[in-house]
Amino acid sequence: MSENHTSPQDHHEPGVYEIRIKGHLDNKWTDWFEGLTITLEDNGDTLLTGPVVDQAALHGLLKKVRNLGMPLVSVSPVEHGEANQSNFKS
Secondary structure (H helix, E strand, O other), X not given: OOOOOOOHHHHOOOEEEEEEEEOOOOHHHOOOOOXXXXXXOOXXXXXXXXXXXXXXXHHHHHHHHHXXXXXXXXXXXXXXXXXXXXXXXX
């Protein structure tokens, strides 16, 4: 039986995620979502993009989204080089 293991280094590098929520956040939320870029999209969604150190941190971010009372549209890991690297857009 073969097993597929990831290297220990893979567990210590933060992953980059895109968290899409329905509705626009204003720039006062930038500090609350520290380290994430807030992008306001034309379709009315907000895209939070940035590094997330581990699954516990990801769940913490999702808890913040839940506490806002805004619908969560999607959570997606992003391959290196695909993330939107711009600052807050409106």
